[in-house]
Amino acid sequence: MLILILKLRCFRHIYMNRINKNILKLVIFTVGGIKKTLKIGQGGLRLFFRPFLFVLSKIFRLSALPLYRLYYFFKRHLLGIFDPARNRLLSLLTKKYVVHILIVSMSLFVFFGNIGAKETRAENFGEQTVIYSLFNDEARFQLVEERAMVNPQDKVLGYLDSSSQIDNRSQILGDGSVTEEQLAEGLSSITSGGSAIVKPNITETEISIADRNDIVTHTVASGETISTIAARYNVSINTILWANNLSATSVIKPGMSLEILPVSGVQHLVSRGDTVQSLAKKYDVESDKIVSYNSLSGDGQIVIGQKLIIPGGEKPATTIVSRNSQYAAIPDISIKKIFEPTTPETSPRGSAIGTGKMVWPTSWRVITQYFSWRHTGLDIDGDYSSPILAADAGVVTRVGWGSGYGNMVTVDHGNGIVTLYAHLSKFHVSNGEAVERGQSLGMMGSTGWSTGTHLHFEVRVNGVKKNPLSYIQ
Known part of the structure; x- marks a missing residue:
């Protein structure tokens, strides 16, 4: 019985060893097959992607490598400058109390800046900058400004009549x-x-x-x-x-x-409906004089567009309304x-003194912006054909460029009264010239800080800017 058991165990051991060997061979064969398959697939993929790999390698060499070289260059040369361990100054600035000092300094700068802040207007925008002080062409006018020698005993009774x-x-x-x-x-x-x-x-x-x-x-x-x-x-x-x-x-x-x-007399251009009799009645003359002087036919026939001279004729008067009316436009002259x-x-320099009455400084009477605490003058609309007129007699004390004012003219009328005309396109006067009331100073334009053709008109009394409407008739 013992011998039988031993034989069975030996048989099982031999049988199991054979099975294990067969399994091992099968596994080895399978792995080898897979390995060969992968090698064949790898070769096929490599053959398929080889053109793409070539292009990618060229792109990498032409772009990535130069950038890396540049990065490495700056890293190697600038590391010694910005490394706090090597640079004493940078090491000092990296201390935490330096940041605190910078914050306190900026706070003080903003605080005192707000205290001394002034309103910035379009006329003097940017005058506090360094570039303005270096390149401003206006400096020579400010340093060599000419003023009229006015008799201090002369007084202007008033620019507005009491009536x-x-x-x-x-x-x-x-x-x-x-x-x-x-x-x-x-x-x-x-x-x-x-x-x-x-x-x-x-x-x-x-x-x-x-x-x-x-x-x-x-x-x-x-x-x-x-x-x-x-x-x-x-x-x-x-x-x-x-x-x-x-x-x-x-x-x-x-x-x-x-x-x-x-x-x-008067020259008249004949229009529709005109007759010799109506013209004689209009200009208060005898119709025979019109016919005789203009060599008209006996019936006095005239045609549209014909120019006639009315000997002794006078233009009819027009009713004048009160100046207090909103429709009044004729000053009391x-x-x-x-x-x-x-x-x-x-004409001697400084001989013209203000008459005491200011007239409208241009031919247009359309106000686009009035005087206020934000706007120091009067903006009057117009075009490039509009002349700029002296509001009163005086002496031209400044002709040139005025920062936000553009081309400008100032006139001294005596007794501390000065008028300013800004944004001009042309000048008709020169510095030191005596001008009369209503004389052309230049032409309207849009120079300087301007959004369109207009006149910026200011009235200054002893250096203080006043409302021009308080002085214009």
Whole structure:
């Protein structure tokens, strides 16, 4: 029995060893097959991806490697500078108390900056910068500023009249003309460039007899006035004013062209509905004179567009409303005050003193921005053809660039009153020139800190900016 058991155990041991060997061989065969399969697959994949690997390697060499070299270069050379362990200054700045000091310093800087802060306006924007102090072209004007020597005893009684309505003493017609009687009393004309209002010697004359039948063009010479021109051509002053669309306060300058009618009267352009009888009634003349002078047919037939000369005619007056009315636009102009004439070449510097009344500084009367604590002047709309006029007589003390003002002109009117005209496109005056009220200083523009063509007009009294509407008539 024991022998049988031993035989069975030996048989089982031998049988199990054979099974294990077969399994081991099977595993080895399987692993070898898988290994060979992987080698074949790896070779196929390598063959398939070889072109892509070549392209990727080229890109890596051309882009990644140079960047890495640059990084390594800066790391190697700058490490000694920014390494706190090697740099004493950097080591000092990395201390924690340095950050505290910087925060406290910035807080103090902001605190004192807010205390001394000033309002920044468009006119003086950027004047506190270093670049402004280095490149500002305005510095020479501030260092060498010329002012008129004004007699301190002269006083301006007021820029606004106490009366609120235009009375009959001025007798100003709606079209800006004046009567012949008033002109004979004291008014002749206003000229610019150094000339002033001149009192003419006017004698009452009847309608002049025509020595000529055509309209001539006269070029104003230096020192001439409308009264002297009228006397030269033997016509009335109003004839010249009406023919050239001028008023009693209009300015004539040397070189200006004026149309001179052959006789005293009015020139009329015939429009629809006009007849000789209606024109005679309109201009208060006899219709026979119109027919005779213009060589019309017996029935007095006229055509649209025909120009007729009305001998002895006067433009009809227009009713003037109170200046307190919102529709009033005609100032109360005194025609009594006259000045002695001076030529532009001999006008002494600083001789022009303000008359006491300021006029509107441009031909447009549209206000786009009023005076306020944020805006130190008056913005008046216009275009590039709008002239800039001197609000009162005075002396030009500054002509040039003014930072936010752009091209600017300042005029000293005496008694501490100065007017400023900004954003001009052209200048018609020079520094130190004496100007009259209403004389052209330049042309409107949009220079400097400007969003469109307009005039920035300021009135300064003893250096303090005032509301211009308190001084303009």
